[in-house]
Amino acid sequence: AQRVTQPEKLLSVFKGAPVELKCNYSYSGSPELFWYVQYSRQRLQLLLRHISRESIKGFTADLNKGETSFHLKKPFAQEEDSAMYYCALSGRNTGNQFYFGTGTSLTVIP
């Protein structure tokens, strides 16, 4: 069965420190992985997706099929990164359904 696990509900880091938000998944086949972000009082929006291989707002995420992980990383956290982050999975085996993790609330301490 398809599943997305985000083990940390809450994560606090100091400004300028590295940050890593963990995401593990369960999927048979080739998944599409995404990170969505929700800033305070804003709607959910796409941060990045693994096929883009881009760095968005300094964040990167690498799909590791061996470890079935798609961790989100940023070398130097900024206060404006404080938000709720959701990892999501889709693919042909899900019939284009999206499966979201439970989210990680990131707080960057000034």
Add this chain to the structure above:
Amino acid sequence: DTGVSQDPRHKITKRGQNVTFRCDPISEHNRLYWYRQTLGQGPEFLTYFQNEAQLEKSRLLSDRFSAERPKGSFSTLEIQRTEQGDSAMYLCASSLAFTRDRDKYNEQFFGPGTRLTVL
């Protein structure tokens, strides 16, 4: 076009009443998704449309829930005989399938949500 819109933003109803929510997607988007989100959880997939066809429906979705997208544009989600457990945020998202731009394919744009409270 200012993005995906949902109406109403808040709905309070009594148990047993029927409620209907509306979602207006981004105009050129042919896919439309409905999700439910409760406190401390991520969005949970309910159903999705490609144009006017409802292609997938969650097996967890009760028969009290029905969704339509009659002309392939806006969509409605109806909940009949509401229960207290239906209290949640209902999210709508739209996306563009069949695009050559790989980065835009199936990128979901979310609406602000409708918060339902069942008393």
